[in-house]
Amino acid sequence: MLRIFQFLYRVRAFFLFAFLEFLAIWMIVANNSPQGAAFFNSSNEWVGRALKQQADVVQYFSLVDANAALVDENSRLKQELLELQVRPDSMPLVIDSALEANFELKGAYVVANSLRFSQNYLMLSKGSKDGIKPGMGVFNSQGIVGRVKSVSENYAVAFSVLNTNLLISAKIKSSDVFGSVRWDGSTTSEVQLLYVPRHVKASKGDTVISSGFNAVFPEGILIGKISKVEVNKSDPNYLALTVKLSTDFSKLNYVYLVENTRFQELDSLYRQSDLINEY
Amino acid sequence: MNIRNLFSYGFLILILGLVQILFLKNLAVFGHAFGFLYLLGLLILPSTLRTIPLMLIAFCIGFILDIFFQTIGMHAAAATLFAFLKPTWLKVASPTGGFDEAEEPSLGQIGFGRYISYAFPLLFVYCLAFFTADQWGTGGFLGILSKSFFSALFTLLLTLVVQLLFFSRKRSIS
Numbered sequence: 001m002l003r004i005f006q007f008l009y010r011v012r013a014f015f016l017f018a019f020l021e022f023l024a025i026w027m028i029v030a031n032n033s034p035q036g037a038a039f040f041n042s043s044n045e046w047v048g049r050a051l052k053q054q055a056d057v058v059q060y061f062s063l064v065d066a067n068a069a070l071v072d073e074n075s076r077l078k079q080e081l082l083e084l085q086v087r088p089d090s091m092p093l094v095i096d097s098a099l100e101a102n103f104e105l106k107g108a109y110v111v112a113n114s115l116r117f118s119q120n121y122l123m124l125s126k127g128s129k130d131g132i133k134p135g136m137g138v139f140n141s142q143g144i145v146g147r148v149k150s151v152s153e154n155y156a157v158a159f160s161v162l163n164t165n166l167l168i169s170a171k172i173k174s175s176d177v178f179g180s181v182r183w184d185g186s187t188t189s190e191v192q193l194l195y196v197p198r199h200v201k202a203s204k205g206d207t208v209i210s211s212g213f214n215a216v217f218p219e220g221i222l223i224g225k226i227s228k229v230e231v232n233k234s235d236p237n238y239l240a241l242t243v244k245l246s247t248d249f250s251k252l253n254y255v256y257l258v259e260n261t262r263f264q265e266l267d268s269l270y271r272q273s274d275l276i277n278e279y
Numbered sequence: 280m281n282i283r284n285l286f287s288y289g290f291l292i293l294i295l296g297l298v299q300i301l302f303l304k305n306l307a308v309f310g311h312a313f314g315f316l317y318l319l320g321l322l323i324l325p326s327t328l329r330t331i332p333l334m335l336i337a338f339c340i341g342f343i344l345d346i347f348f349q350t351i352g353m354h355a356a357a358a359t360l361f362a363f364l365k366p367t368w369l370k371v372a373s374p375t376g377g378f379d380e381a382e383e384p385s386l387g388q389i390g391f392g393r394y395i396s397y398a399f400p401l402l403f404v405y406c407l408a409f410f411t412a413d414q415w416g417t418g419g420f421l422g423i424l425s426k427s428f429f430s431a432l433f434t435l436l437l438t439l440v441v442q443l444l445f446f447s448r449k450r451s452i453s
Contacts, residue, residue, distance in 0.1 A: 020334060023352075054301055
């Protein structure tokens with residue numbers, strides 16, 4: 001018996017090692033599951049503050065780009081507004097509740113961003129205080145950016161599209177064929193469009209947009225353009241489509257967060273009918 | 280290890296951690312080679328430090344970095360492995376008879392060739408563990424291997440530059 005204890009005492013370093021590794025791996029797994037509980041929410045606060053200081057300095061260097069992007073977008077929105085404005089001679093239309101806006105938009109800026117890992121996250125400058133909730137979609141004027149994972153009072157952490165755990169429901173604009181967009185972890189400017197059946201005619205240059213099926217993003221947010229069409233090698237029933245992202249992830253400044261106000265309703269309906277909603 | 284040394288090590292690790300978070304966070308040479316400069320702080324901890332405290336220190340530093348990198352667990356796991364292997368490897372890589380008491384395995388103390396043969400394999404193992412955790416189930420093994428190799432090389436280069444620039448020859452921390 002004593003020998004056993006002596007032996008155990010001698011390899012105590014190894015036990016501690018095994019324990020710490022186990023702890024770390026458990027944390028990795030818990031942190032990486034998209035639906036998993038948010039980790040260290042309160043520590044976001046401190047981390048957020050520190051990273052915000054850094055971003056405040058770095059942001060000055062990209063102000064020109066940020067302004068140019070905002071001006072571009074503003075002019076485009078003005079244009080759309082002009083087209084939408086009601087002409088005085090037309091009949092006033094009472095908007096039905098079915099057509100009421102389902103989506104609420106909020107703005108934020110990116111405090112921290114990473115692109116070099118295979119699980120990349122963004123930190124945003126707004127949190128629960130500003131009405132940000134986990135599950136909101138994130139996009140900017142160029143296209144899709146990600147999805148909020150967890151929030152603290154003043155900050156939010158979001159999955160970047162460049163995160164191999166994030167699936168986004170997408171469709172090819174011209175043919176309305178839908179699939180899922182997922183990053184394969186290699187090139188930061190390209191994602192894969194999965195589950196597009198082989199009979200579909202997809203060609204290089206087709207636009208890929210969000211499908212609106214997943215209740216996170218409204219329909220029609222730009223994801224990118226198809227850059228390569230191949231047959232999936234592991235499963236020949238599907239095409240392997242490579243999509244060139246429209247968003248430049250190395251230059252993220254300001255983003256919009258979108259909330260589907262009917263998310264709860266949709267989600268409970270999905271649950272009722274035993275469907276697992278894809279995010 | 281006296282109090283003064285303790286402070287200087289603490290200070291060094293703090294500075295290296297700040298550099299890691301503020302400057303090296305998004306830096307990747309050719310999108311491939313990462314610099315984990317903070318490992319210098321662990322590398323030059325004296326050879327008299329036992330495995331258990333070393334592992335606890337490494338785990339804590341890794342965990343703090345993880346919070347900032349939003350990579351919960353990855354740095355911690357890799358740094359723990361690093362710390363677990365360090366004393367053993369130091370014994371293997373050291374000359375017969377071992378290092379003197381309280382000698383620290385820094386560039387100025389053990390010389391260029393021995394420093395590289397001591398530091399590079401450890402850094403490589405660290406990078407291997409880190410990228411395996413990062414790309415679990417997604418990337419190919421070759422990708423992990425080449426990323427690890429170049430990251431270890433780049434990190435080694437960074438640690439050499441820092442030691443040449445900021446460490447005096449006689450004492451490790453000026």
